[in-house]
Amino acid sequence: MAATARNIGVDIQDVSHHFDLSGSQLPVLDSIDLKVEPGEFVALLGPSGCGKSTLLRLIAGLEAPATGTILADGEAITRPDPSRILVFQDPTLxxxxxxxxxxxxxxxxxxxxxxxxxxxxxxxxxxxxxxxxxxxxxxxxxxxxxxxxxxxxxxxxPALLLLDEPLGKLDSLTRLTLQDELVSLWQRTGFTALLVTHDVEEALLLASRIVVFSDRPARIKAEFTVDKSYPRHRDDSDLIHLRREILTALGLTIS
Incomplete structure (x- = not known):
């Protein structure tokens, strides 16, 4: 397959969102500002249920944010488009x-x-x-x-691949194999990638940048650049150091 004709830059500007539940509002995202460069591979980390998957749905155009704007190559996202594809945890074949x-x-x-x-x-x-x-x-x-x-x-x-824990339910050996294959696909086809994962090591092995979110309503707590060539290795001392910093940002105490 030929390389992607273009990849998409994403600009999330002051986006907040909530769910309407039984007549009340449940805040999910709070003033998110995030810019993703064309061709970048960004991983989103944060507590379960904090709003990461909701953010992917907004970028895919499946929902509109309550407030704020999301731009794809400078144009507001108002609907789904085949250039922006969302891959779920379950294959849904x-x-x-x-x-x-x-x-x-x-x-x-x-x-x-x-x-x-x-x-x-x-x-x-x-x-x-x-x-x-x-x-x-x-x-x-x-x-x-x-x-x-x-x-x-x-x-x-697709110019933008939105990955919502696509490897989360796989056994460990299959997951390791598909992690390598995802990086290879990204390198060969050139799409921009946004990955939601709960696995810090997975984020470190795949992404060029990692964004850490707070508990719901999600706010951006920290960002980390992973300036390492591929393939990456879990025992890399730089990745081990970054892992400790990310876990600290997530509020976990590391002995």
Missing amino acids: FPWLTVWKNVASSLEARGVLQRQRHRVGQALSLVDLDAFADAYPHQLSGGMAQRASLARALVND
């Missing part, structure tokens, strides 16, 4: 469709499958699922199902 048809489904929904049919095979090749094009989701392992989900995102040639 259609069980009645083959892997090929699952990956093709977004192109079909957009009415471009006939002329972009070749992209399906290219996306499957990117995630090493060529041999499983005719398989059904129940015939896949958890890691293979998540690869299929990634292929369904990549077939759109």
